[in-house]
Amino acid sequence: MFELNLFNFAQFTDQGLSLLGTLFLTSLSAKTRMYGFLIFILVNIPGIYLLVVTELWWILAVTPLWLFLNFKGLWNNFQETRRAN
DSSP states (O other), X not given: XXXXXXXXXXXXXXXXXXXXXXHHHTOSOHHHHHHHHHHHHHHHHHHHHHHHHTTOGGGGGGHHHHHXXXXXXXXXHHHHHHHHO
């Protein structure tokens, strides 16, 4: 039977935000893609909780690279939006 606890809530939040972020990242609009990058940054919060609870903490070593790539993409989309206006 389904039990509502912090772990299950984190899983649903992680997967739901990932799906929404992927949808936004496939957009042709630079502004919408920027929102997709912001969603993926928010996905990092429940993702870290899940990694610690499931003892996959070694994946956290890659998180700085992942954040760098997200911020670089966010910055590039911001610049593209400014040039379009």
